Amino acid sequence: MLLGVIADDFTGASDIANTLAKGLAGQGGLAVTQYLGIPTSPAAPDVEAAVISLKTRSAPVEAAVVQSLAALEWLQAQGCVQFVFKYCSTFDSTPEGNIGPVSEALANALGVKGVIACPAFPTVGRTVHQGHLFVHDQLLSESSMRHHPLTPMTDSDIRRWLTHQTRDLVGLVPVATVRAGSAEVRAALDAAAAEGRTMVICDAAIDQDLITLGAAAAGVPFLTGGSGIAIGLPANFIRSGLARGARTSFEGVAGPEAILAGSCSAATRHQIATHANDHPVMALDVDAIMAGTxxxxxxxxxxxSHRGQAPLVYSSDDPMEVEALQSRYGRESLALTLDGLFADTARALVDSGVTRLVVAGGETSGAVAQALDLEALSIGPEIDPGVPILAEPTRAIALALKSGNFGAPDFFRKALRLLEGGVSL
Structure with a gap:
């Protein structure tokens, strides 16, 4: 195994697995397997990159660090020579963590400083300029992420945000250095390391910036970022002759279908409204759920009762209503109850014969994946940027785990069609 990724949620893991499997156009990617949780046995010999999906984004800081270090230990045992800590392209975290503490713990375990930190993903409008994170044309703090129910992002200066979370000073590689080329980036990272800076925010506004950062990362033990940071990594291994530049095929899975949406992001709510125009939907009554009815x-x-019609079940709502529900029931209690309900529902649906399952929302996807006790997933074609098909070959189950902010308005219909191998519903 060449490359090991530690992802802080399940949809983010799928996102970077997709990036690594695609690679650069005309060059191919790596042979990738996504593991749901830390594996208990060695990886198959043909796996070139492993992505370990954890559910640590909103976990207590200490627990997130412990689980991430355990994932690192397993990846080291598989022979990985490079490691990536993957977090969300909107830098989802609180002033206490978890991005900073986990990044520093992994860097310290590997004995490195001057570590790239870049959440940019230009394809979906996430860019970093002078250390500030933008969502399309808005500063992060002015986007819908300021209303996130678990990790409201109220500061666009991610260098400052990361400084709250880390012990060491945080560096910056500005866009002018990135545009000067990979050698200049590498020199800037080395200088930051010499100054004792563990984490270094790197600007990126276009894919070529990420490719430059990837080239600068050739041979380094550790880097961090959103899925975009992985765009140029497969090419390093392919050029060196260590990887063959292949991609896993996917033949499709037939059978009953279901969609579960727990994300309250603006993108997911728009997708739900679009799907409701010509498909059956069930809006969950949160008060009834909390009352046990x-x-x-x-x-x-x-x-x-709606088999074959792409039925959708959702708990998504606008930020004001979510805030009211959190005040009524408590943020943690509400989140645990809804995640638990979606997890139990997914298990019951698969037991009843559902073979195609689409899930929206990072926390919801994590709960569902854990409930289904899935272990190793192969990476199929991309549905929309950042969202691939995931297949569990031994159980004939195909899934799409979607970050709340990702996907086109018709994502749900399109995902079910592609999970079946391109046959229209």
């Missing part, structure tokens, strides 16, 4: 049985019955 609505549960798995009713949801499974709804899905079963």
């Amino acid at each position: 609505l549960g798995v049985r009713e949801i499974v019955e709804f899905v079963a």
